[in-house]
Amino acid sequence: MTSLIIFLLSFPLLLFLLNKHRKRTIVNWLPGPPGLPLIGNLHQFDSSNPQRYLWNLSKQYGALMSLRLGFARIIVVSSAKMAKEIMKTHDLQFSSRPAFLGQQKLTYNRSDLAFVPYNDYWREMRKLCTVHLFNSNKIQQFRPIREDEVFRTIEKITKLAVASKPVNLSEMMTSLTSAITCRVAFGKRYEDEGTESSRFHALLNETQAMLGSFFFSDYFPFMSWVDKLTGMINRLEKNFKEFDAFYQELIDDHLDPRRSKTDQQEDIIDVLLQIQKKREFKIDLTWDHIKGVLMDVFAAGTDTSAATVIWAMTYLMKNPRVMKRAKEEIRRVITNKGFVDEDEVHKFKYLKDVVKETLRLQPPIPLVPREATEKCIVDGYEIPPKSIAYVNAWAIGRDPESWDNAEEFDPDRFMGSSIDLKGQNYELVPFGAGRRMCPGMFMGLANVELTLANLLWKFDWEMPAGMEKEDLDFDVLPGVTMLKKNALWLMARNIQ
Numbered sequence: 239m240t241s242l243i244i245f246l247l248s249f250p251l252l253l254f255l256l257n258k259h260r261k262r263t264i265v266n267w268l269p270g271p272p273g274l275p276l277i278g279n280l281h282q283f284d285s286s287n288p289q290r291y292l293w294n295l296s297k298q299y300g301a302l303m304s305l306r307l308g309f310a311r312i313i314v315v316s317s318a319k320m321a322k323e324i325m326k327t328h329d330l331q332f333s334s335r336p337a338f339l340g341q342q343k344l345t346y347n348r349s350d351l352a353f354v355p356y357n358d359y360w361r362e363m364r365k366l367c368t369v370h371l372f373n374s375n376k377i378q379q380f381r382p383i384r385e386d387e388v389f390r391t392i393e394k395i396t397k398l399a400v401a402s403k404p405v406n407l408s409e410m411m412t413s414l415t416s417a418i419t420c421r422v423a424f425g426k427r428y429e430d431e432g433t434e435s436s437r438f439h440a441l442l443n444e445t446q447a448m449l450g451s452f453f454f455s456d457y458f459p460f461m462s463w464v465d466k467l468t469g470m471i472n473r474l475e476k477n478f479k480e481f482d483a484f485y486q487e488l489i490d491d492h493l494d495p496r497r498s499k500t501d502q503q504e505d506i507i508d509v510l511l512q513i514q515k516k517r518e519f520k521i522d523l524t525w526d527h528i529k530g531v532l533m534d535v536f537a538a539g540t541d542t543s544a545a546t547v548i549w550a551m552t553y554l555m556k557n558p559r560v561m562k563r564a565k566e567e568i569r570r571v572i573t574n575k576g577f578v579d580e581d582e583v584h585k586f587k588y589l590k591d592v593v594k595e596t597l598r599l600q601p602p603i604p605l606v607p608r609e610a611t612e613k614c615i616v617d618g619y620e621i622p623p624k625s626i627a628y629v630n631a632w633a634i635g636r637d638p639e640s641w642d643n644a645e646e647f648d649p650d651r652f653m654g655s656s657i658d659l660k661g662q663n664y665e666l667v668p669f670g671a672g673r674r675m676c677p678g679m680f681m682g683l684a685n686v687e688l689t690l691a692n693l694l695w696k697f698d699w700e701m702p703a704g705m706e707k708e709d710l711d712f713d714v715l716p717g718v719t720m721l722k723k724n725a726l727w728l729m730a731r732n733i734q
Contacts, residue, residue, distance in 0.1 A: 266620045268304035268313060271295060278306030285452065286716045289604040292316065293633035302617050308457030311625045316633040318640045318665035323616050324608065324627055325664065329672035332608040336626045339453040343478050344445060350530030352538060356611060362521045364677065370509050372677045377684055381580055383421045384688055387414055389577055392692050399730040404702045407551055408725040411544040418685060419539045423532060424488045425505035441484060442536060444477045449537060450717040485529045506535060538678060541719040542602035543685040548722050549600040550592060550690055553647045555699060555728065556710050560649060564592050565694045578691045586691060591649035593686055594659065594666065599647060601668035604632035604720050608674065631667050640665035697730040
């Protein structure tokens with residue numbers, strides 16, 4: 239309400255500024271819903287579930303449509319055909335990222351990889367991360383961490399199963415992926431109930447909120463003062479300073495010559511410090527660069543894997559036939575072991591199809607933004623520079639031109655299919671495609687597949703007393719990552 243009052247009082251000034259800075263008329267602009275002067279479609283925008291809102295609009299205005307949010311021109315892509323136009327045909331023109339305030343601040347003025355604009359720095363940072371952080375050898379090197387943390391989680395669930403207590407699977411999976419991320423990134427394991435664990439989770443939750451928050455200055459460049467009045471700038475600054483202090487403690491600990499090296503596995507901070515010392519790249523890594531990369535690892539590596547496992551288990555509980563087949567595949571291969579390791583996971587074709595189908599319907603980051611660096615023509619429409627293109631991976635997964643019975647959860651659709659997740663099939667783009675494809679895809683998939691395999695091998699799952707599978711919901715929390723709004727509570731029954 240405060241923001242609305244401030245906005246209305248500022249309207250005459252903003253109207254003057256809009257006229258002063260009005261751009262030339264675009265000859266052939268995309269179709270889209272009519273908006274109001276100055277604010278465009280901002281008053282209509284549903285930020286609680288934007289992917290569904292934009293999908294519904296696309297049914298009326300087309301798979302390539304437009305919105306205007308304040309001064310920002312928005313393009314929305316909702317089909318495989320149009321996704322290919324943006325992420326392949328015009329990939330170079332759409333290889334940058336918009337400079338949203340929250341993301342810019344928390345990534346040290348875009349010193350990371352995910353939110354950096356397309357330039358020489360991005361190319362060097364992409365090479366650094368691909369060669370040193372997310373290559374197949376590194377993923378294999380972190381395998382013992384994944385297996386150890388999944389084993390610990392299975393032990394916790396086993397105790398609850400023995401006591402016939404319900405399992406908050408949402409909480410369990412978030413704790414699991416946080417533990418993996420912490421050990422991979424900086425070589426520490428926080429106890430679940432410890433002070434440091436609580437601090438880390440509080441910081442991460444606030445960071446996720448800030449990355450997805452609305453700032454007036456993102457859409458009205460002359461209204462940054464409103465963000466100060468509403469307290470958003472102070473909140474963002476507080477989160478940044480707290481995480482910066484957290485990063486600095488971790489870096490100082492790694493630089494301490496007294497730090498014990500006994501039984502310590504090389505983590506991501508170790509790798510980045512070595513690169514900084516050796517000066518092997520064209521860019522000199524500063525502390526801001528290192529902290530920016532860590533922000534990407536934390537923000538993208540924790541919630542996304544947890545969300546995928548939770549959605550997969552929700553769909554499996556909703557579809558007993560699929561659950562039965564997935565369990566039978568695993569139990570047919572594994573007969574006399576207490577734990578499924580990653581050597582066995584590669585044998586489970588149907589499990590991988592379950593993961594694909596989950597990512598088709600519930601991509602962890604459903605709206606992937608890109609920014610046009612120059613004018614181009616897409617599907618006959620003129621797209622001016624600085625236009626922001628949102629590829630709606632959630633809507634693309636439901637495109638009836640690409641998928642039969644698109645709303646149905648059916649991993650069988652991938653049997654005999656060549657469609658994969660590597661960015662070459664534009665009907666399935668949960669990790670993006672082209673130059674800005676997620677470099678951590680394989681590490682995330684390793685977390686998800688190992689976890690799911692052990693959940694289905696070790697336990698039979700049932701709904702809690704008084705609940706039926708029809709009670710399962712698919713409501714989502716607002717934010718960058720598509721998290722399940724209501725925690726998934728299930729009963730686990732030991733079978734192994």
